[in-house]
Amino acid sequence: MNIALFAARSTFRNKRRSIITLITVSIGTLALCLFGGFVNTVYQGIETGIVRTSGQIHLYREGFFEYGAGRATDYDIADYQRIVDTLQGDDRLAKRIAVITPTLSIGGIAGNYAENSSQTFVGVGLNPADHARMRMWNDYGTSGESSAFPLPADAQGGFIGTGLAKILNLCDELNIAGCTDAPTPVPDNTGAIDPEIADLQLEVDASAQSLPRFPATIDLLGAAASGAPNIIRLPVLSAQAQAQKAVDDRFVAMPLPMAQQLVYGQDEQRVTTLIIQLHHTTDMEDTVAHLRTLIDAQAWPLEVKGFTDFNVTYSRITAMFSTIFGFISVVIAIVVVFTIVNNLSMSVMERFNEIGTLRSIGSRRSVIREQFVLEGIILGVLGAALGLSLGMIVETLVNLSGFSWTPPSNTIPQPLMLNLYANPIMPLGIGLGMIIVTALSSLPPANRAARMPIVDALRHH
Amino acid sequence: MNTKTVARLRDVSKHYLLGSVQVTALSALNLEVKAGAFTFVTGPSGSGKTTALNLLGAIDKPSQGSVDMLGQRFDELSDTQLTDFRCRHIAYIFQNFNLIPVLNVYENVEYPLHLMGLPKAARQERVTDVLDAVGLYDRAQHKPNELSGGQRQRVAIARALVKQPTVVLADEPTANLDSQTSRDVTALMQQMQRKFNTTFVFSSHDPDLIAMADEVYHLVDGQLTDIKRQEVPQ
Numbered sequence A: 001m002n003i004a005l006f007a008a009r010s011t012f013r014n015k016r017r018s019i020i021t022l023i024t025v026s027i028g029t030l031a032l033c034l035f036g037g038f039v040n041t042v043y044q045g046i047e048t049g050i051v052r053t054s055g056q057i058h059l060y061r062e063g064f065f066e067y068g069a070g071r072a073t074d075y076d077i078a079d080y081q082r083i084v085d086t087l088q089g090d091d092r093l094a095k096r097i098a099v100i101t102p103t104l105s106i107g108g109i110a111g112n113y114a115e116n117s118s119q120t121f122v123g124v125g126l127n128p129a130d131h132a133r134m135r136m137w138n139d140y141g142t143s144g145e146s147s148a149f150p151l152p153a154d155a156q157g158g159f160i161g162t163g164l165a166k167i168l169n170l171c172d173e174l175n176i177a178g179c180t181d182a183p184t185p186v187p188d189n190t191g192a193i194d195p196e197i198a199d200l201q202l203e204v205d206a207s208a209q210s211l212p213r214f215p216a217t218i219d220l221l222g223a224a225a226s227g228a229p230n231i232i233r234l235p236v237l238s239a240q241a242q243a244q245k246a247v248d249d250r251f252v253a254m255p256l257p258m259a260q261q262l263v264y265g266q267d268e269q270r271v272t273t274l275i276i277q278l279h280h281t282t283d284m285e286d287t288v289a290h291l292r293t294l295i296d297a298q299a300w301p302l303e304v305k306g307f308t309d310f311n312v313t314y315s316r317i318t319a320m321f322s323t324i325f326g327f328i329s330v331v332i333a334i335v336v337v338f339t340i341v342n343n344l345s346m347s348v349m350e351r352f353n354e355i356g357t358l359r360s361i362g363s364r365r366s367v368i369r370e371q372f373v374l375e376g377i378i379l380g381v382l383g384a385a386l387g388l389s390l391g392m393i394v395e396t397l398v399n400l401s402g403f404s405w406t407p408p409s410n411t412i413p414q415p416l417m418l419n420l421y422a423n424p425i426m427p428l429g430i431g432l433g434m435i436i437v438t439a440l441s442s443l444p445p446a447n448r449a450a451r452m453p454i455v456d457a458l459r460h461h
Numbered sequence B: 001m002n003t004k005t006v007a008r009l010r011d012v013s014k015h016y017l018l019g020s021v022q023v024t025a026l027s028a029l030n031l032e033v034k035a036g037a038f039t040f041v042t043g044p045s046g047s048g049k050t051t052a053l054n055l056l057g058a059i060d061k062p063s064q065g066s067v068d069m070l071g072q073r074f075d076e077l078s079d080t081q082l083t084d085f086r087c088r089h090i091a092y093i094f095q096n097f098n099l100i101p102v103l104n105v106y107e108n109v110e111y112p113l114h115l116m117g118l119p120k121a122a123r124q125e126r127v128t129d130v131l132d133a134v135g136l137y138d139r140a141q142h143k144p145n146e147l148s149g150g151q152r153q154r155v156a157i158a159r160a161l162v163k164q165p166t167v168v169l170a171d172e173p174t175a176n177l178d179s180q181t182s183r184d185v186t187a188l189m190q191q192m193q194r195k196f197n198t199t200f201v202f203s204s205h206d207p208d209l210i211a212m213a214d215e216v217y218h219l220v221d222g223q224l225t226d227i228k229r230q231e232v233p234q
């Protein structure tokens, strides 16, 4: 008769009580699994959103990340095509990189002077074909389709945030659903335009005559690398909502050459960021390290940032959900502790006489303690196993149900998927945690049983 | 009869505190257990019989005096050493049988051998022998609650004898049995004593049991009032 079998039989001596305890442990496990699955999906959803638009890794000129917002051209990357070629020529990187694409951050004032409205803008010049490919990323399979990238590969214009479209009175022109132009344009203020800028404006107006017709155009006024003001006329093909209003109200995206035109004119064309999208985020850490060695070897003045660094929202949201998850775990652990302590204390009380008997015929205290801890562990293992199995069933049902929700960094609803079991580490962790909690909570009753004076124990019948 | 002393209470007193009142369960008792003998402790209820057996069985400690078995003083042993000592040398038969309800007959009898660390083959041989001897081999797979009182006490006897202990302590082993069963169980113990040459210490009021005593210690209120020695022909 080994002690484990003995404990197993003793565990179910009082079936009703043990079953109630089992149910409690398994419901606790189930709750953690479902919430854990949801949290995983949230993380994956946010990550997918980020990776589709910004990739996992950015390469900047040293200092750009900290100070570039003020004056991007001081921190731009010259001869970037050579860098891209070098990186693509590296076997280890080539295998892992899905997309590597140059981007130029720009800023200035966007104006729709026909409607007398203007707004500061935050813009990017990018390669539409690369970004269209980046939007296909779905490494976890839990996120739905992304909205298509608004620009075709050969786009002759850009797109703007719907907020900016409203501000610039372009709702009608761009045919945006649920968007109305600002009530009446602010009274005439064109008189204030700087004569130098007005000249530029005329030049642009003249050259625009030859361009094909677009639904709308805006004028972007920015500072060229030389320091002089520059202006380009950007055809706007469409508007697309951006997740955050502050961005949506200012966002302009355009093909890279147009942005470069604004900043560099006829000079050497540069970029501010090289965006890298990997096939799998799991490769990120390793790739970042490898990139750093490559960059050091070439003595390029570049720095490497992963998305958890360049996108603070991700870290904040994951930290928040982790805290909630931790809090729920603690609450569930407390419930489990009370249930196990109660169950085993009753068991010890009912079995005083048995404990006295075992001790009198030569069982050490440690044997008694082990037996009751083992009973707690048996309840923990069975409860955890039951909870994990139920979790698997519920996860499957939820994933088949077709519910949808909109994660924090998305603009379009995603299917509501739970995703716990794809990576076994988390469910195993929950199960193991549950077993550890039950084992620890069985210690006080087990110690009580082990320490009981034999003569007193035997007197109970 | 072998007259070697295997266990001894020396000037043993045991007091309990009930609130502020001190109850004396035993006072200055001297008792010797002879190897291979039936030693009895009798007396009215509350006279200290159970207390005396508990002290001999190393599950209780005297307030004064000392207890030793096989020359080993119990007060010199740590709790774990005492437990191991009980495991090797002392067996119990209880008034209420005290079998483990979740274990079947075989497992109940085998349990002490587990504690002693005997290998499986040795355990099997001993359990089979002793179950045969008490006539319950065919009940080996039964749970205690499927047995009669007499059968349960026989299992308890088998559990006590299987480890071939130095002393078997039996606290009113027949008190919960009817008189016929009581006589059967008594006869069985006598038979076992001859077969295994085991030393028994009983507490009992049962005249049938006392009839087979080699020595009878009579207690009243924790005081020894009389020792009867039966002259047994060699």
Ligand SMILES: Nc1ncnc2c1ncn2[C@@H]1O[C@H](COP(=O)(O)OP(=O)(O)OP(=O)(O)O)[C@@H](O)[C@H]1O
Pocket (backbone or CB within 6 Å): B016, B017, B018, B023, B024, B025, B043, B044, B045, B046, B047, B048, B049, B050, B051, B052
């Ligand atoms: N744990 C205890 N606390 C207080 N008093 C106790 C305790 N155990 C025993 N006693 C007292 O010690 C005395 C002897 O008890 P003991 O159980 O040894 O008697 P006994 O001879 O076995 O009686 P019985 O024939 O009824 O079993 C009794 O007065 C009892 O009340």
Ligand SMILES: [Mg+2]
Pocket (backbone or CB within 6 Å): B049, B050, B051, B171
């Ligand atoms: Mg008694």
